[in-house]
Each structure stands twice: as structure tokens, then as C-alpha cells.
Amino acid sequence: MKRVSIKEEACIGCGLCQVHCIIEHSKSKDPIKAYLKEQPRPVSRVRVETNKPYSISIRCQQCKDTPCVTACLTGTMTLDKETGLVVHDAEKCIGCWTCIMVCPYSAIKPDISSKIVAKCDLCPNLEVPACVANCPNEALVCEEVKQ
Amino acid sequence: MSKYVIIGGSAGGIGAVEAIREVDPIGTLTVISEETVPQYSRPMISEYVSREATLETMKYRGDQFWNKNNVQPLTGRAAVNIDFTKKQVELEGGTKIDFEKLLIATGGKPFVPRMKGGEKNGVFTFTELSSAKGLESKLEHSKSAVVIGGGLIGVSTSEVLVKRGITVTLVELKQHILNLILDEKASEIAEKVLTEAGVTVITGQTVQRILGRKDNEGSVGGVVMTDGKEIPCDLVVVAIGVIPRTELVKETDMKLNRGIVVDRFMRTNIPDVYACGDVAEAHDFLLNGNRLLPLWPLAHLGGQVAGYNMAGKKVEYAGGTVMSSLKYFDLPIIAVGNTNPEDSGDYELLVERQPEKTVYKKILLKDNRIVAFIFLGDIEKAGILFHLLKNHVDVSEIKDRLLSEDFGIVTLPEQLRQNLFVVN
Numbered sequence: 001m002k003r004v005s006i007k008e009e010a011c012i013g014c015g016l017c018q019v020h021c022i023i024e025h026s027k028s029k030d031p032i033k034a035y036l037k038e039q040p041r042p043v044s045r046v047r048v049e050t051n052k053p054y055s056i057s058i059r060c061q062q063c064k065d066t067p068c069v070t071a072c073l074t075g076t077m078t079l080d081k082e083t084g085l086v087v088h089d090a091e092k093c094i095g096c097w098t099c100i101m102v103c104p105y106s107a108i109k110p111d112i113s114s115k116i117v118a119k120c121d122l123c124p125n126l127e128v129p130a131c132v133a134n135c136p137n138e139a140l141v142c143e144e145v146k147q
Numbered sequence: 148m149s150k151y152v153i154i155g156g157s158a159g160g161i162g163a164v165e166a167i168r169e170v171d172p173i174g175t176l177t178v179i180s181e182e183t184v185p186q187y188s189r190p191m192i193s194e195y196v197s198r199e200a201t202l203e204t205m206k207y208r209g210d211q212f213w214n215k216n217n218v219q220p221l222t223g224r225a226a227v228n229i230d231f232t233k234k235q236v237e238l239e240g241g242t243k244i245d246f247e248k249l250l251i252a253t254g255g256k257p258f259v260p261r262m263k264g265g266e267k268n269g270v271f272t273f274t275e276l277s278s279a280k281g282l283e284s285k286l287e288h289s290k291s292a293v294v295i296g297g298g299l300i301g302v303s304t305s306e307v308l309v310k311r312g313i314t315v316t317l318v319e320l321k322q323h324i325l326n327l328i329l330d331e332k333a334s335e336i337a338e339k340v341l342t343e344a345g346v347t348v349i350t351g352q353t354v355q356r357i358l359g360r361k362d363n364e365g366s367v368g369g370v371v372m373t374d375g376k377e378i379p380c381d382l383v384v385v386a387i388g389v390i391p392r393t394e395l396v397k398e399t400d401m402k403l404n405r406g407i408v409v410d411r412f413m414r415t416n417i418p419d420v421y422a423c424g425d426v427a428e429a430h431d432f433l434l435n436g437n438r439l440l441p442l443w444p445l446a447h448l449g450g451q452v453a454g455y456n457m458a459g460k461k462v463e464y465a466g467g468t469v470m471s472s473l474k475y476f477d478l479p480i481i482a483v484g485n486t487n488p489e490d491s492g493d494y495e496l497l498v499e500r501q502p503e504k505t506v507y508k509k510i511l512l513k514d515n516r517i518v519a520f521i522f523l524g525d526i527e528k529a530g531i532l533f534h535l536l537k538n539h540v541d542v543s544e545i546k547d548r549l550l551s552e553d554f555g556i557v558t559l560p561e562q563l564r565q566n567l568f569v570v571n
Contacts, residue, residue: 047527049555056557070162070451071444073190075207092204094194097472098444101481103530104567105556110479110526 001084002122003062003145004132010139011048013055017131017140018044024123024130040113045120046131047109057131057140059120060107062086068099068108068119088119148245149177149219151457152236154226154395155252156180157189158443159424161207162450163250163457168216170458176218177244179236183223184276186212190443192279193303196286197310205276226253229395231417248419248457251396251407252450255389255425255441264357269367270383273304282384286311289381293370295354297324299471301386302337305346306475308384316347316378318354328471330487333480333507333521340478340505357383389441391426404428406439411463413453421457423449430466432537433484433518440467470533472526478505481529483536484519486511494518499550508550515543528554538567 019031025042026034035041046059066086069077076092077099079085093116099108100117108119122142123129132140151167153160156178167176178185187205194200206212213220221238228237229251235243257272259265269289271282292308294301297319305315317324323334324341338348352373360368369379391406400417402408407415407422409429415422423429424446428437445467455462473480486509488494495512506524510517510532517536522529532549535542540563542549548558556564 047555049557050553051555051557054557056555058556070448073443074188074205094191094199094474096190096474097479097481097526100526101470101472101483101529101533102444104534106528106530108530112477112479115474115477 001062001145002142004059004120004122004129004140004142006057007139007141008054008056010137011055011057012137012139013048013050014136015048016134016136017046017057018048020130020134021046021120024126025118040111043109043111043118045109045118047107057135058105058107059131060086060103061105063104067102067104071098071102073098085122086119088117088121090116090118093117148175150174150247151176151250152244152246152248153178153250153252154236155250155254155424155426156182156185156220156222157252157254157424158207158446159252159254159450159453160250161186161212162447163252163423163454164212164216164218166451166454167458170455170460172217174458176216177221177246178213178218179221179224179226179238179244181223181225182276185220185222187276188443189275192273192276193307195276196279196283197307226395229399231399231401231420234419246419249421250450250453250457251415251420251422251426252424252446252453253392253395253426254446256392257385258388258390259385260387262354262356264359264367265385267357267359267367267383268365269381270357270385272385273300274389282382285382286313289313291380292316292382292384293318293354293378293380294384294386296386296388297321297348297350298327298386298388299325299473300388301384302341302473302475304384304386305341306344308382309344309346313382314345314347316349316380317341318352318372319348319350320353322350324348324350325473326487328469328473328482328486329480329521330509332509333482333486333523336505336507336523337473337476337478337480340476344476354383389425391428391439391441393426404437408437409449411466412456412461413449413464414456421453423453430464431468432466433468440469442467442470444470465537468537472529478523479526480521480523481526481533482519482521482523483529483533484511484517486519486521488519495546497546497550510549512542512546515541515546517542517549531556534567540567 021044095115111118132142188207191205225239291314294317354370358369402416406428413421425441452464470483497510499508509521511519
């Protein structure tokens with residue numbers, strides 16, 4: 001199972017992971033268009049948190065006990081037994097925010113304008129997730145972990 | 148003979164099926180469900196009536212759910228009796244099914260108080276698909292509705308009706324809507340949002356009786372309030388609450404309080420018989436005792452735990468508490484615990500208000516532990532708070548940061564972060 005982890009000592013809190021997450025999840029995949037023209041603008045599925053001098057980049061940790069899958073009211077959030085990943089089906093989501101209530105990392109984002117939630121999908125169209133590939137200090141690592 | 152029998156095919160039954168199959172792929176498994184549409188998301192009946200969901204998109208799991216899990220579904224069938232000595236469930240029509248392990252996940256039914264005129268055509272409840280369908284079929288020819296009950300279901304119903312162009316009056320007996328979930332301040336904000344959306348909110352009163360139409364006494368024409376005032380309407384929705392469906396076990400040795408009492412493994416007092424969901428009184432981690440908590444996520448979780456234990460894998464139920472997330476009228480709210488205690492002097496209070504952004508946050512602490520919170524308008528970090536609350540974490544070191552904009556996992560002391568937020 002793939003998972004993105006963070007080397008805290010290497011994170012400088014630059015926020016580029018958020019920027020590249022937004023671009024990768026935009027329709028145009030173009031930074032200018034994604035930021036200025038796309039309505040609604042995609043939300044970042046990662047969050048940079050700062051508590052000086054520390055900073056970290058938070059995203060879905062693919063918990064084994066999947067509180068969000070259990071709590072989901074609609075069957076939108078599911079566990080893919082083959083990949084071990086928690087998958088969110090945007091088409092089915094009604095934006096009830098129940099998963100946000102139970103996610104210990106607060107890693108699921110309310111996308112208020114689209115009235116659904118957004119979470120890290122590990123960039124299925126890329127070999128390496130956009131946040132990892134574009135982290136200037138190599139603080140983010142995409143690793144294979146045991147299921 | 149079926150090794151496992153589950154009565155009820157909603158959240159609890161689904162959770163149990165998934166858990167049983169994780170442990171035991173072959174044991175015979177039967178699910179008895181009164182509903183003809185199996186395994187749909189009950190909370191989505193709102194989306195169905197507002198035409199944002201179809202019967203297809205409402206399915207909680209895929210079409211092949213029963214098949215894939217090797218389940219014999221008995222849909223549209225009602226269980227009428229359980230013989231615990233013979234370990235047999237009797238269905239309507241007399242068929243008997245032997246079981247080794249039984250799960251009672253019969254859920255709840257809407258509470259409808261006796262009310263003059265309550266039998267009239269145009270009175271509905273709003274917790275299951277069949278009644279919601281009845282309501283839906285009336286909407287095209289209706290103009291106005293009175294919703295009785297200002298709780299979650301009442302507010303949800305009001306939103307749906309507004310979306311369908313119906314003029315809504317919401318009636319709440321207590322002084323504030325959503326009073327089991329929110330404090331006065333949050334409730335006032337919610338009430339304002341409802342009013343702006345066109346809902347007339349009446350509090351401190353209820354419906355005394357339902358009137359017939361002048362041209363058709365058998366159909367709803369209006370209501371009379373406690374103060375005697377008449378409100379004309381075409382529809383009445385009763386959304387006061389749900390009560391456990393314990394009728395199957397009423398005259399038996401099963402230990403009942405308001406619901407079926409279960410232990411941390413979802414076992415009832417009768418060997419090999421389990422219960423979960425709205426029919427059960429299960430563990431509350433704040434109360435450290437049992438209580439009714441008719442919430443979909445807890446029914447699903449309880450079903451999973453019951454399923455594991457039925458199949459022989461010992462798993463303890465972590466429990467739930469009063470925990471709600473609301474999206475109605477585009478006002479996001481997450482509220483957990485008793486947010487409005489009577490003895491509020493015993494608690495330490497943290498409050499943040501940003502009226503210009505419709506943000507209101509409140510945290511209640513007792514002995515430096517979070518025991519309740521409301522996040523209204525800005526809900527992103529609610530999950531971290533919930534995790535701290537659930538684990539009874541001493542937050543004295545970070546108390547002054549809990550409501551700050553930059554609060555997050557990074558704010559937590561190193562030790563706490565390592566203990567609590569390890570990825571399993």
C-alpha cells in the first residue's frame with residue numbers, strides 16, 4: 001500500500017505541496033488558470049501546519065481502522081481491499097461532513113463551494129504524487145507500506 | 148439452518164455482514180429485511196425527495212453486495228417471533244429459520260404522538276424510504292407544510308421541502324431548534340439561516356391538532372397550535388424522534404431498558420444473540436455507560452463489532468456519543484457531547500466568535516479534558532478535537548491554542564502526537 005509520510009525535520013513550511021495539489025486536481029492543470037479562472041477552485045487535499053519553528057504537511061494517512069469509511073452516511077468513502085487505500089467517490093458524496101468529524105488528522109477537507117469533501121487520492125494519474133514530486137526539500141516521501 | 152441470521156438490512160446489518168465475511172467466508176448467512184429496497188442509505192432519503200439522488204445512487208453498497216458476500220437476503224419479509232431456546236426466528240407466514248448466532252438490528256421507528264387528526268391524508272414521517280416516497284408523491288400538488296420537531300430530521304425535512312418550493316413552518320416545542328445538539332447561541336445562528344431561507348420557525352409551541360380541508364375533511368388542511376392559532380397547510384411531517392423497535396423481544400427474557408442492553412461486544416444477556424444500532428443501548432464513551440444513540444455511523448460501527456464477535460473474533464466496541472455533523476441550508480456545523488449543560492459553572496469554556504464570517508466555536512473542558520464542542524461555520528479541524536475528546540486527553544498544555552486559526556496536529560506536544568497519531 002502506498003502512503004505519503006513526512007520527514008518533519010526537513011519540512012520548511014513553504015506550502016508548495018498545497019499549490020501542486022491544487023494544480024493537479026484542477027481541470028486545466030495550469031497554475032494560473034487553476035488559481036484565477038477555475039470556479040470553484042479546487043481545494044488542496046494537503047494542509048501545511050506551522051508552529052514555529054516546526055511545520056508539517058498533513059494529508060490522509062490511509063488508517064487501517066478507517067473511521068471515515070465506517071462513519072460515512074452514503075457509502076461514498078470505501079476501503080479498496082486490493083490496494084488498501086481509502087477511496088472517496090465524489091459523485092456519490094452529499095457533503096454531510098460526517099467523515100470530517102471522525103478523521104483524527106482532520107485530513108479530509110470540506111469543499112464548501114462544491115458541497116462535497118476532498119481528500120488525498122495519491123494522484124492516481126501520476127507515478128509519484130504531485131506534493132512529493134514537487135517538495136523542494138524532499139521532506140515528503142511516498143513509500144510502500146505493509147497492508 | 149443458517150449459521151448467522153441478521154434481522155435488519157440497514158447500517159447495522161451491512162456492517163455485520165462485512166465483518167462476518169472478513170472472518171468467516173463460508174458460514175451460511177441470512178439477512179431478513181422488511182424493506183423491499185435492500186441496503187440503501189437512510190440519511191439520503193432527503194436527497195431522494197429533493198431529487199438530488201435516485202434510488203440507484205442511494206444504494207449504500209454496490210448492487211451485488213448480498214451476492215458478493217454470499218448472503219441469502221430475505222427482503223420484504225418480516226420476522227414475527229424469536230424462540231431463544233430453540234434458536235429459531237419465525238417469519239410472517241410461518242417459515243422458521245434456525246440460527247447459531249443472531250443479530251437484532253431492527254432499528255428505530257418514528258415517534259408519532261397521538262394527535263387529533265393524525266390519521267388524515269397528508270401526515271408523514273421522514274425516516275424511511277416508503278414514507279418519504281409517500282411525501283414525495285404529494286409535493287407537486289402541495290404548497291405548504293408544517294414540520295413538527297426542530298431536531299435533525301425536522302431541519303433536514305424543512306430544507307428538502309424548501310428545495311422543492313414548499314412554504315415551510317417548523318415547529319419546536321422547546322425554546323430553541325436543535326436543542327439536543329447545540330447551545331443557544333449556535334441554535335440562534337441556525338434559526339436565522341433557516342429564516343433567511345424562507346422557513347417560519349415557531350418555538351415554545353407544538354401542534355395541538357390537525358385540521359381537515361374544507362372540501363375534504365379526510366385530507367390535511369391546516370394545524371392548530373398550542374396557543375390556538377391556526378396555520379393552513381397541505382402537509383404535516385412529524386419529525387419528533389425515533390424509538391427503538393423492540394417489539395420482537397418485548398415479552399422475552401431479553402434485558403431491555405429503553406432499547407436492548409448490550410455489552411462492549413454487542414452481546415445481549417441471551418447467549419449467541421447480539422444487537423446494534425437504533426434498537427440497542429450501547430456504550431457511550433463520555434458517559435461511560437449505556438444509552439440510546441440512534442446515529443447511522445454508530446449503527447454501522449456497532450454492526451461491525453457484532454459481526455466480528457459473532458464470527459469468533461473478539462473485538463471491543465469503542466462506543467459513541469452524541470455527535471452530529473450538519474450541512475443544512477449550507478451552514479456546516481459539527482457538535483459533539485453535551486454542548487449546553489445545565490451546570491455550566493462546572494466547566495471551563497473556550498469561545499471564539501466571528502459573526503462577519505458566520506463562525507462560532509465553543510469548547511467545554513472539565514479537568515482539562517474536552518467534553519463537548521461546537522464548530523459552526525469552520526469545521527475543518529473538528530476531527531482532531533473529536534479525537535482528543537474521545538481519548539480523554541489532558542489538553543492543559545495546548546488549551547490556549549485549541550481555537551486559534553493555526554491549530555493542528557503540529558500544535559500537539561511531541562509525546563501526545565506520537566502516542567495518539569501513529570499510523571496503524
